[in-house]
Amino acid sequence: MSADVLFELKNVDKKFVRGKETITIFEDLNMTLDRGDFIAIMGPSGSGKTTLLNMLGGVDRPSAGKVTFAGEAISSLSESDLAKWRADHVGFIFQFYNLMPMLSAGHNVELPLLLKKMSKAERHKHVAAALKLVHLDERASHKPKELSGGQQQRVAIARAIVTDPDLLLCDEPTGDLDRATATKILEMLQMLNQEFNKTIIMVTHDPEAAKFAKRQLHLDKGQFVDKEI
Amino acid sequence: MGDLFLVYKNITRNMLRFSLNTFAIVVAFLLLGILGSINHAFNAGIELSADDRLVTVNKVNFTQPLPLGYVNKIKSVEGVKDVTHANWFGAYVKDSNHFFAGMAVDPESYLRVYDDYIAVDEEPKKAWFANRQGAIVGEALAKVYGWEVGDRIPISSNIFSKADNSHVWDMVIEGIFSGKEANADTNWLLFHYKYFIETQTFGNDWIGWVTLTTQDPSLNEQVAREIDKKFENSFHETETSTEKQFNKSFLEQIGNIGFIITSVVGAAFFTILLIVGNTMVLAIRERTREIAVLKTLGFSSSRIFKLVLSESMVVAAFGGMLGIMLSYVFVGGMRNAPGIRNMLPNLYVDSSIIIQSLIYIVILGVVTGFVPAFRAMQLNILDALSKR
Numbered sequence: 001m002s003a004d005v006l007f008e009l010k011n012v013d014k015k016f017v018r019g020k021e022t023i024t025i026f027e028d029l030n031m032t033l034d035r036g037d038f039i040a041i042m043g044p045s046g047s048g049k050t051t052l053l054n055m056l057g058g059v060d061r062p063s064a065g066k067v068t069f070a071g072e073a074i075s076s077l078s079e080s081d082l083a084k085w086r087a088d089h090v091g092f093i094f095q096f097y098n099l100m101p102m103l104s105a106g107h108n109v110e111l112p113l114l115l116k117k118m119s120k121a122e123r124h125k126h127v128a129a130a131l132k133l134v135h136l137d138e139r140a141s142h143k144p145k146e147l148s149g150g151q152q153q154r155v156a157i158a159r160a161i162v163t164d165p166d167l168l169l170c171d172e173p174t175g176d177l178d179r180a181t182a183t184k185i186l187e188m189l190q191m192l193n194q195e196f197n198k199t200i201i202m203v204t205h206d207p208e209a210a211k212f213a214k215r216q217l218h219l220d221k222g223q224f225v226d227k228e229i
Numbered sequence: 230m231g232d233l234f235l236v237y238k239n240i241t242r243n244m245l246r247f248s249l250n251t252f253a254i255v256v257a258f259l260l261l262g263i264l265g266s267i268n269h270a271f272n273a274g275i276e277l278s279a280d281d282r283l284v285t286v287n288k289v290n291f292t293q294p295l296p297l298g299y300v301n302k303i304k305s306v307e308g309v310k311d312v313t314h315a316n317w318f319g320a321y322v323k324d325s326n327h328f329f330a331g332m333a334v335d336p337e338s339y340l341r342v343y344d345d346y347i348a349v350d351e352e353p354k355k356a357w358f359a360n361r362q363g364a365i366v367g368e369a370l371a372k373v374y375g376w377e378v379g380d381r382i383p384i385s386s387n388i389f390s391k392a393d394n395s396h397v398w399d400m401v402i403e404g405i406f407s408g409k410e411a412n413a414d415t416n417w418l419l420f421h422y423k424y425f426i427e428t429q430t431f432g433n434d435w436i437g438w439v440t441l442t443t444q445d446p447s448l449n450e451q452v453a454r455e456i457d458k459k460f461e462n463s464f465h466e467t468e469t470s471t472e473k474q475f476n477k478s479f480l481e482q483i484g485n486i487g488f489i490i491t492s493v494v495g496a497a498f499f500t501i502l503l504i505v506g507n508t509m510v511l512a513i514r515e516r517t518r519e520i521a522v523l524k525t526l527g528f529s530s531s532r533i534f535k536l537v538l539s540e541s542m543v544v545a546a547f548g549g550m551l552g553i554m555l556s557y558v559f560v561g562g563m564r565n566a567p568g569i570r571n572m573l574p575n576l577y578v579d580s581s582i583i584i585q586s587l588i589y590i591v592i593l594g595v596v597t598g599f600v601p602a603f604r605a606m607q608l609n610i611l612d613a614l615s616k617r
Contacts, residue, residue: 079530092525094522098522102238111526114231114232
């Protein structure tokens with residue numbers, strides 16, 4: 001394994017049992033991902049994009065095979081170790097932002113820091129820096145419902161980067177936004193990749209969004225195909 | 230921001246729901262505080278009853294009189310140490326709204342029999358013995374009416390009238406007594422039996438009841454049996470029991486207060502358990518996606534369990550504490566009402582009720598929060614995030 005390899009999927013199977021039927025999502029899937037990469041995963045509905053993202057993010061496990069992150073087999077970690085691993089290494093950005101409606105933007109961003117041994121002052125410093133990076137430092141006290149969709153997604157990005165994770169996993173991050181706002185969000189992700197060397201995996205249906213990535217992978221019936229979008 | 234802030238934000242996100250939940254809990258703990266205090270006040274008299282003191286009353290009913298001659302006959306029963314007698318007077322001052330317990334007694338024997346209960350100095354004691362119109366009053370009662378030693382007070386009865394058709398007995402306060410126990414009732418007045426019996430209109434030489442002490446509590450049963458046997462088949466058959474039993478059966482005339490209170494509080498708590506439990510389950514169900522997001526961010530299942538359980542614990546604690554505080558206010562108000570003060574002199578929110586309430590707060594919090602907390606802990610991230 002090269003020193004720059006961040007993720008490696010080896011002979012990964014993923015099957016779901018639904019009643020008497022077994023549905024195969026992946027069979028013998030292999031993949032490597034380098035540190036600092038920005039990958040867009042595309043493919044039709046049901047191709048396994050989100051399932052792959054969930055396995056890379058440690059919220060789902062393969063039925064067989066191995067998922068390693070920086071040499072550590074995350075697919076064999078216990079539930080609590082996996083939760084800790086997610087808190088330490090992964091930032092999640094969802095299509096529908098998934099902010100806590102009762103918390104201000106600042107408190108939403110602070111949430112992942114509650115899992116770190118950090119003083120209140122340190123937490124506030126990190127939150128301010130993250131919000132500044134997404135140009136929302138003046139909206140820290142605003143509740144999500146007082147923000148536009150684009151601003152909410154920027155808060156979600158700030159929440160994802162506040163712990164300085166190695167990896168950002170984005171599930172259709174612009175799926176709920178108009179083109180102009182989506183472009184701003186994608187430029188922001190690009191900036192995080194280029195300036196802060198964040199490894200980004202983005203699942204998207206949108207070919208325009210995929211263009212912001214360094215690489216595009218196309219999934220079809222559980223396998224990567226050599227189709228460049 | 231910390232976990233407690235998250236808990237606070239979650240429980241106050243829907244203020245109407247939070248207010249109604251809190252109101253329901255406050256009512257339950259208010260009821261517990263008030264009814265528990267009433268129960269405690271009723272039982273305080275029973276708890277202070279001496280083990281070696283017996284009460285002999287008319288077998289028909291304790292309101293029926295006994296002949297005065299029974300006093301000496303009871304004194305002759307083997308195992309009896311001392312005997313006294315008393316008549317219920319039904320005293321009041323000004324008007325019948327200002328009533329209090331007043332009893333016509335034989336001063337010397339009464340103070341001997343109640344030596345463990347009534348504390349009065351030698352000098353006022355002697356003055357009272359010497360003055361037929363003299364009376365001694367409890368310090369709580371004296372405080373209410375501002376009475377002092379030497380005051381001449383007009384006491385009326387809501388039962389008796391005087392031979393001269395008046396209803397007022399003039400009495401001179403010769404002493405103010407206190408209780409030997411901290412929570413002893415001192416809301417009453419004692420005056421001379423002779424003054425009462427010779428001036429009232431219903432005939433002479435009858436008494437209300439006899440109180441006696443035995444040489445040893447182990448003799449109680451035997452002495453009681455002997456006394457009742459002595460007056461068997463007479464015009465005035467007796468019933469003798471320990472003072473504790475007598476006080477208890479006196480209270481049970483009203484009803485089984487403990488059972489009534491347990492039933493009311495139990496029903497209130499059961500209802501509130503259903504309301505709060507159901508609300509908590511619904512509240513957590515509404516937040517399924519948020520809980521899944523927290524888990525995705527790295528919050529462990531055990532931490533999620535603690536967060537959700539803390540919500541119900543905080544709601545129970547907030548409502549419960551508020552209920553207890555309000556019960557202090559209500560019970561304090563009731564205590565100052567003249568009628569209740571005389572009837573229930575030991576009415577206050579006892580520490581045992583506080584401890585009981587604190588235990589109930591924990592139980593309420595755990596019972597209403599456990600199921601939603603367990604469900605939140607078990608929540609599958611993928612299932613929850615796929616719901617929208």
